[in-house]
Amino acid sequence: MSVQRGGLGRVTHIIGEGLEGRIANRHLALFGLGFVGLFFVLPILLLIPESLNLGSTTPFESYRRVANGIYVDAFVRSFLYGFVTTVVTLALAYMLSYFLAFSTERVRTAMILIIVPLWIAYIVRYFGILLFLSPAGPLADLTGFETDLLFTTPAVIIGLANVYLPFAVLPIYNSLNAIDEELVNASRVLGAGKWRTITKVIFPLSLPGLVAAGLIVFILAAGSFLGPAVLGGPNQTMIANVIAQAFLDNFNIQFASALAIVYTVLLVGLLLVFNTLFDLQEVLGNI
Amino acid sequence: MSTRTTTKLEGVTFRALITLVFAFLLLPVLIVVLTSFTQQNFPAIPQEGVSLKWYQELLADQRLLNALTVSLIVSTVSAILSAIIGTIAAIGFVRGEFPYKEQISTVMLLPMIISPVITGIALVRYFSTIQLPSGFPALILGHTVLSLPYVFLLVRSELLTYDRDLERASRVLGADPATTFRHVTGPIISPAILAGAFIAFVVSFGEFTATQFLISPGTSTVPVVIYTMLRTGLTPTINALSVVLIVVMLVLALSSRKLSST
Structure with a gap:
């Protein structure tokens, strides 16, 4: 090893050394963890003392405020919309996944068409739905047909389901694809009809993928900011909007932190309840 | 029947x-x-002919061009950073041996699980504590953290399928670890690293929710500008800007897919 080695040579040398020994590999992992710890985990954890505001004359004040009616409503709404979105999305995703797994034609194209929206910014996709539902929008302009859905709960659910649909297709498709075709054939040979085969063989075997998909969609939808912000009205405010409002409009970081912490605790609590019904480790293995 | x-x-x-x-x-x-x-003054489906006037409008609007420049700078720099850090972490987690490796590796994925609103307020608060200026430094660091899990997952899965015998062969034939990395490991995993960088760029380029907390006056990104314009009324300029966003994101995402499938 010479001292004159240039920049690139030195970098590859360091990485090469790193690939060599076990201790160095552990250090590489530690470096990644340190970065996430320092610039993600620590900032999130610091919201806890921030929310308690212990130095002030009125500690826990923020938490008392969280129990207020309008904020409780926002929590209930987040989990409710999250749940309804999950049900709608899973139904649509199951159809698409079934088509992808058991149809023989143009599956590659169909798969690309499902994945492409994942690569397009949420804001653009919500904007598209806004255009669709807008009473003075292009659809109304072209067909004369107007909906009064915009800024209502169904509009928000439509938006959330649209945006998170591709996330749900992937795990369901994987679990359907993994089903041994011989099992389906056996069911048919033994005299079960198409529907009986679906409900008694295919559906139960795809359950792990379905549960994983539901989990992803629920977490994403319940925490959505843009869905209600673009497509909802004042009565569709979800928890993310309340947090943003507390911070951006009222500059109240203590209250925003308290809301964020209560939300995260509730979400983790829900996941733990869920864990007693399904094995979370196994579910996450399906993603 | x-x-x-x-x-x-x-x-x-x-x-x-x-x-x-x-x-x-x-x-x-x-x-x-x-x-x-559209030729009209609101987003309508063109019926009598198409026009590019809203794209011309875009080119004439300094604020929108500025947002585009900011987005390109932030996404490029944060994609490079997150490709480097994500790759280092992925190598560490695949090759390293330590207890609870699997469980600990989920920490690397946390930024994609926590609601971006919470990430946004946590980061903006933290950055002001450590006196990191808002605007470019905050945006770049924030986007690096948010896109890191995607690079980590991509490079990790590439390393898991990688045949380590190639490396052993290189060593047996007398190459030192640096040469082995430069001529064997590097070339094999570099498409995955580049694919990861492209996906990190896409994630950053479209991010809105956490970003709205990190911008400073003058460093608005494209999604933030689209959101602000949506609140003030519908004009086809928003569409033109959205199409630019779509094109950039799709080109990079498709390149990434090509790279990771070869």
Whole structure:
């Protein structure tokens, strides 16, 4: 090893050394963890003392405020919309996944068409739905047909389901694809009809993928900011909007932190309840 | 009705349903693109002819061009950073041996699980504590953290399928670890690293929710500008800007897919 080695040579040398020994590999992992710890985990954890505001004359004040009616409503709404979105999305995703797994034609194209929206910014996709539902929008302009859905709960659910649909297709498709075709054939040979085969063989075997998909969609939808912000009205405010409002409009970081912490605790609590019904480790293995 | 016709009818109904679901998924994006070519003053589907005047409008608007520049700078720098850090972490987690490796590796994925609003307020608060200026430094660091899990997952899965015998062969034949990395390991995993960088760029380029907390006056990104414009009223300029966003994101995402499948 010479001292004159240039920049690139030195970098590859360091990485090469790193690939060599076990201790160095552990250090590489530690470096990644340190970065996430320092610039993600620590900032999130610091919201806890921030929310308690212990130095002030009125500690826990923020938490008392969280129990207020309008904020409780926002929590209930987040989990409710999250749940309804999950049900709608899973139904649509199951159809698409079934088509992808058991149809023989143009599956590659169909798969690309499902994945492409994942690569397009949420804001653009919500904007598209806004255009669709807008009473003075292009659809109304072209067909004369107007909906009064915009800024209502169904509009928000439509938006959330649209945006998170591709996330749900992937795990369901994987679990359907993994089903041994011989099992389906056996069911048919033994005299079960198409529907009986679906409900008694295919559906139960795809359950792990379905549960994983539901989990992803629920977490994403319940925490959505843009869905209600673009497509909802004042009565569709979800928890993310309340947090943003507390911070951006009222500059109240203590209250925003308290809301964020209560939300995260509730979400983790829900996941733990869920864990007693399904094995979370196994579910996450399906993603 | 014979069973044959029932099956046929079922098939037709199922196909119709699938078509509807695809329409539901894709039409919103399509309508954004289509109405960007309108000649009218609001986003309408062009009927009498197309016009590019809203794209010209875009080129004449300093604020929008500035947002585009900011977005490109932030996404490029944060993608490079997150490719480097993500790759180092992925190598560490695949090759390193330590207890609870699997469980600990989920920490690397936390930024994609926590609601971006919470990430946003946590980061902006933290950055002001450590006195990191808002604007570019905050945006770049924030986007690096948010896109890191994607690079980590991509490079990790590439390393897991990688044949370590190639490395051993290189060593047996007398190459030192640096040479082995430069001529064997590096070339094999570099498409995955580049694919990861492209996906990190895409994630950063479209991020809105956490970003709205990190911007400073003068460093608005494209999604933030689109959101602000949406609140003030519908003009086809929003469409033109959205189409630029779509094109950049799709080109990079497709390149990434090409790289990771080869």
